[in-house]
Amino acid sequence: MVYSRLSRRLRDTGYESFGDYLNWLESQPDGEEWQEFVNALTTNLTSFFREQHHFEILAQQLRSRPGQAWKLWCSAASTGEEPYSIIITALEALGSAPNFQLQASDIDSRVLEAAQQGVYRAESLKGMSSERLHRHFLRGTAGNAGMVRVKPELRRLVEFLQVNLIQDGWPFREPFDMVFCRNVMIYFDAATQRKVLERIHRVLKPGGLLFVGHAENFSDSRDLFTLKGKTVYERN
Numbered sequence: 001m002v003y004s005r006l007s008r009r010l011r012d013t014g015y016e017s018f019g020d021y022l023n024w025l026e027s028q029p030d031g032e033e034w035q036e037f038v039n040a041l042t043t044n045l046t047s048f049f050r051e052q053h054h055f056e057i058l059a060q061q062l063r064s065r066p067g068q069a070w071k072l073w074c075s076a077a078s079t080g081e082e083p084y085s086i087i088i089t090a091l092e093a094l095g096s097a098p099n100f101q102l103q104a105s106d107i108d109s110r111v112l113e114a115a116q117q118g119v120y121r122a123e124s125l126k127g128m129s130s131e132r133l134h135r136h137f138l139r140g141t142a143g144n145a146g147m148v149r150v151k152p153e154l155r156r157l158v159e160f161l162q163v164n165l166i167q168d169g170w171p172f173r174e175p176f177d178m179v180f181c182r183n184v185m186i187y188f189d190a191a192t193q194r195k196v197l198e199r200i201h202r203v204l205k206p207g208g209l210l211f212v213g214h215a216e217n218f219s220d221s222r223d224l225f226t227l228k229g230k231t232v233y234e235r236n
C-alpha cells in the first residue's frame, strides 16, 4: 500500500528510488513536500451518516437540552461527509438557528479543501430522504449534472482547520461537549492511542461524549472514559 501510494510522489517529483526521495524529503524538514507525503499516505474512506446509530444518539442528546449552547469537534473529518451529517442532525434537532458550534479537522490538506467545497457525487447521498436532500443540497445542472453541493448556509456552520491528532499543541481554548474521533485511531499503535485519548480527555467537558469507530475499543482507558453504549464513551 505504501509502495503504491508513494510511487506517485516519486513520479511527480522526478526521483527514481524511494531512498533518494526520502533523503531529499528529510533534508528539508519544512519543505512543502511533507504535506504531499502525508496526503498520499492517509486513507480517507467516509460517507454521509456512517454508523447511523451515532447520529441518533447525537440527536437525542441535543433534544434533551434544547436551550444549551453546544460545542463539538469532528477530529478526522476527511472529505466532509461526517461534519455535514453532524450539522444536518443539529439543524433537525434544534431548528434552523441552532446555538451550535462545530469545528472539523483533519491532517490531510487535500481532503480539507474538498470538505470546504462541499461538492459530492449525487450517488453518495443514496438512501438519504428526499426531504433532507432538498433542504440541505443543491443539485448540479449542465456540466455539473450528477453532482450535488452542500448549501452555503450549511457550509458556513462548519469551521474547518488542520489538526494533527498525534502532535501536541491542539488549537482549542474552550472545552467541547462532544468529540467525534471515528475510524482514525485504528491506524495508531496502542501507546499513541493512549496519548490521543489523554488529549481528548483534556479538551472534553466532564460528562462529554466521545464517538469512535465501529472497530475501535478503548476499554483499557477506563480511567479516562466510561463506555456508555455501542462505541460511545463518556468522559470521566
Ligand SMILES: C[S@@+](CC[C@H](N)C(=O)[O-])C[C@H]1O[C@@H](n2cnc3c(N)ncnc32)[C@H](O)[C@@H]1O
Pocket (backbone or CB within 6 Å): 042, 043, 044, 045, 046, 047, 050, 075, 076, 077, 078, 079, 082, 105, 106, 107, 108, 111, 163, 164, 165, 166, 181, 182, 183, 184, 187, 213
Ligand atoms: C478512514 S477516514 C475516517 C473519516 C471519518 N472520521 C469517518 O469515520 O467516516 C480517516 C481520516 O483520518 C485522517 N487522519 C489520519 N491520521 C491523522 C492524524 N494524525 N491527525 C488527524 N487526522 C488524521 C485521514 O486523513 C482521514 O481523512
